[in-house]
Amino acid sequence: MENHFANLIQDIGEDLTREGLVDTPKRAAAAFKYLNSGYHLSLDKVLNNAIFEADTEDMVIVKDIELYSLCEHHLLPFIGKCHVAYLPKGKVLGLSKVARIVEMYARRLQIQERLTKQIADAIQTAVNPAGVAVVIEAKHLCMMMRGVEKQNSSMMTSSMLGLFRRQISTRSEFLELINRR
Structure with a gap:
């Protein structure tokens, strides 16, 4: 991977012997591997048996989970937050x-629409709740830094x-709760 980054840097016209670039291919390869580390995880590995019996059917919400991912079309970051809710049926997640489920899928080349669905499906698979809701709000650098260059745009996706x-009424309660500040 280092060689590929070295070639990319040279192909844009830079000098790899320049002081600031000497170790850049190595650093870029390590960063790219880290940013895509979700490929080496599975739902079972992430859950690590942290599923617990619980006598509750009330909504569980984890909101404002920060996420960082790479757009699969341009390899540029998208950055945002994810809100997750589920309605337990005898089992809850640690x-x-x-947050670890969000991280696992975000650390892969993604589109936001798929990421949202993957998170919802994983929660459904993990504890088979009566319902799952996921909303992601993110800013995409592929839209901000290039193309239409719309600095204040953001994208919202949901999976219910x-x-x-x-x-x-259940959906409305969730949306109302995640919009409280």
């Missing part, structure tokens, strides 16, 4: 596991499963 899809 709190950090929700189970009761969040079928019951407007």
